[in-house]
Amino acid sequence: MANPSLLILPGDGIGPEVMAEVRKIIDWFGAKRGLVFDVSEDLVGGAAYDVHGVPLSDETMAKAQEADAVLLGAVGGPKYDKLDFSVKPERGLLRLRKEMDLFSNLRPAQCFDALADFSSLKKDIIAGLDIMIVRELTSGVYFGEPRGIFTEGNERVGINTQRYTESEIARVARSAFELARRRGNKVCSMEKANVMESGILWREVVQEVHDKEYPDVELSHMYADNGAMQLVRWPKQFDVIVTDNLFGDVLSDCAAMLTGSLGMLPSASLGAPMANGRPKALYEPVHGSAPDIAGQGKANPIACVLSFAMALRYSFDQGNDADRLEKAVEKVLADGVRTADLMQNAGETPVSTSQMGDAIIAAL
């Protein structure tokens, strides 16, 4: 049988340097654990624009559709700020999400014991936090039509459309309930059903899917504004949160920052199963391209490494190896090994991006 294929898209900014560490780890799993991947690499974002004039070429898009999993670094940078909307680095990422139909975006917000002091929140509020935000990723106001800037009378008007069909809501709800069953068995769904009809439909469909298919999972509903409050007040009240594309964008970033260390947080974007049974999948760190520190060996590769751990778990059914990799990261942190973003106390060992990669491999 052919080896599973991995398409690596390092992208912009610190993307390439954090991805270089992930490649070392992929190689380690091949050599030591017999998990051999066919790895290929390609361009996305500003890096693709520089070569092809578009942030994702059709060839790369086709490769992503074929790959068993895609690993992405980060996209964007000030160099590309003035580009037209249609060719901005972000459009490459959005095209991947849309055309691969990656409707379920898993964003864990997890607080590592060794880093609990790092949060802006009090330790008892944040220690042991482990929540999972499931964000709808291929619909809503990100993709709804009509959209654009139009002229009406003598002024311009900016328009976007929030749009959700029942089936779009139902499938992401299922993915949240499935996840909850393997975790704390609790789902909180967030919308603005008090002001938006799309939120009313969202609430109804999530409730229906629950009642018919997952009555064993505890389900609650919350307005998204209250959700933001509750995340700040007492985040441990949540297990799995399911919400739409735009609320998910804001709330998952809010949740991520609760942990205080964005450089730690991975994400998975999953679609429907392919012919081989694996879901279409793209894995990427939650952090951005951090152009200010790019190329200086300062970036923290852990979020990207943990994104590969998610790939092992969700694409390749290697839960044990995912655990092994996550434990190695925890050990390295417990040992006080720290990239610049994680330095806090005397006695910690400051390391570069590649030294962090080496330390994780040593801990494996």
Next chain:
Amino acid sequence: MANPSLLILPGDGIGPEVMAEVRKIIDWFGAKRGLVFDVSEDLVGGAAYDVHGVPLSDETMAKAQEADAVLLGAVGGPKYDKLDFSVKPERGLLRLRKEMDLFSNLRPAQCFDALADFSSLKKDIIAGLDIMIVRELTSGVYFGEPRGIFTEGNERVGINTQRYTESEIARVARSAFELARRRGNKVCSMEKANVMESGILWREVVQEVHDKEYPDVELSHMYADNGAMQLVRWPKQFDVIVTDNLFGDVLSDCAAMLTGSLGMLPSASLGAPMANGRPKALYEPVHGSAPDIAGQGKANPIACVLSFAMALRYSFDQGNDADRLEKAVEKVLADGVRTADLMQNAGETPVSTSQMGDAIIAAL
């Protein structure tokens, strides 16, 4: 000259009991400071629905249009959860905002020294916090058409429309710049210009208004997801934040919860100047109707009292009296007088809603 008029809409849940304390304070200002108001009271929300079958009657709407300022308590409660969308308590509030054209919603997030421990955030992150969120309140996805739940093929689809015209953006931007000039002279504008065309127009217009009319104010732009992160990470980096209706809803609640005590936070919703020069205006606490504690004398009236202080400042040009009232509240807190929601340490004096009102009057 006629006395200025105040329309009081206590609403639902704890609304009536917190408003009763504000009325005592209004009376105090009449008796002791010669600030006499013509006060009338009417129904809104579920309370109006119970009597009129709608959450705001046309008569009350007309009174609100005539009033020099409207003070609102809170709307909503479980009793009304099953009502049709069109007559839910919230619709009464949204009608007031829309028909009075209250486009600029001022939501201070301020941390009172005596309550800094109350936040889920670390003290050094939160102590001294004083930011102002200016939220656009009469447009965007809250009001854009088309909207509704439609049938397409064999399924339902929920649709809302995000819509902003240049002039809608410009007027709320002006209101943010004006405020900034009287504060820290810094405005941060938040949108998702990287994925939404309405965000692109928002960013352009805010920048234009700045360059032409307020070049002296420091302006920055931030994506709303990053905004949520930065609010959690280091909220003191902000002075005035200006953002749209929906982002404003979520981000202002997030900011409010940073302070840890919602029961403290007032808001003002301002429109265009009336014939007498005063802006159309509605003042309300940020907290909801808290049906779980309604009618028990447990509610904290301070947010509603501080909403009246904002009325003194923004509608009646009585900045000194507003300061006086705010100082009285600070003094009461410093003295350890606490409603149930604010109790934290031994040695504090637990009080009821009406005792808190009395304590504030004593401090005046």
